[in-house]
Amino acid sequence: MIQSKITKAALMAGTAVALAMGVAQAAEKWDMPMAYSATNFHSATGAEFAKCITTGTGGEIEVVTHPSGALFKGADIKRAVQTGQAPIGERLLSGHQNENAVFGVDSIPFLATSFEDAAKLWDAAKPTMTKILDEQNLVLLYSVPWPPQGLYFKKEVNSVADMKGIKFRSYNNATSRLAELTGMLPVTIEAAEISQAFATGVAESMISSGSTGYDRKVWESLTHFYEVDAWLPRNYIMVNKDVWNGVSDANKNVIKGCAELAEYAGTWRAVEYTQFTLNGLRAGGMTVGPAGDGLVGELRAIGETMTTEWLEAAGDDGKAIVDAFKAAQ
Ligand code: PCA
Secondary structure (H helix, E strand, O other): OHHHHHHHHHHHHHHHHHHHHHHHOOOEEEEEEOOOOOOOHHHHHHHHHHHHHHHHOOOOEEEEEEOOOOOOOHHHHHHHHHOOOOOEEEEEHHHHOOOOHHHHHHHOOOOOOOHHHHHHHHHHHHHHHHHHHHHOOEEEEEEEEOOOOEEEEOOOOOOHHHHOOOEEEEOOHHHHHHHHHOOOEEEEOOHHHHHHHHHHOOOOEEEEOHHHHHHOOHHHOOOEEEEOOOOOOEEEEEEEHHHHHOOOHHHHHHHHHHHHHHHHHHHHHHHHHHHHHHHHHHHOOOEEEEOOHHHHHHHHHHHHHHHHHHHHHHHHHHHHHHHHHHHHO
């Protein structure tokens, strides 16, 4: 009896506190920079994630996405979130490979080449990524893969020799290294700017997903897409740790729930988008198909070189991730 009275009193007090807080707590607006076009599936997933948080927190935290690099360009998003210029943001994980090789684990050629293996590799890598990001004042919320990476050209290519001297658009260290090892000339360009780069001849080829080629209508400049399935890089969503620490437990739970949902939904979008976008490239007039055996063999040899280099650069942390991934296969 007594106990239930106490419980009731505690509940009432709790409600009073919650109401007072509700009144006192002004709604916060979180601007969320994203690097890719609004129509891209990562951006669509991010927009739903934002809505989920706004609804779930009853408007206490309103998340507003800014796709296409409109608020911060891809290369600047992590720094912006780390320093609190933006509370939350999305970035290509392997874009940070120059800070720490471990960030490039998802761009090791031919290590994880299917959605299933990419998920296993992420499971193996997530604790280490969470820790590295935490040390950089960032909280990892969720991560979604891109579809498998293939090669785009404006001519038929059957061997590495055919690539010599081609201007190649890169998006991280691994792609620049791939260009060097195939005799191409790497130039780093954000996805938001590739249509123009191809139209003006600043770049003539790239490795990317069918999704990015489709989003940027590359058939206006390029002619061939070779399915190589070299790797499936990931985007991830991060929050500034100080901002995160200021969020109530209830709202943290809402955000974590929304993040889980977004990771699941985004991953399925990536799977479904794969064939859809390859068909879109075909409809745009491109020749789309698997790379020939000769080319694949040469690329695999280059992949081995890159794997050795990565393992050297990523040290014990990197090796532990790859070992855990292989054990899970
Ligand atoms: N699209 C991104 C990264 C990987 C992908 O498929 C890009 O090309 O920038």
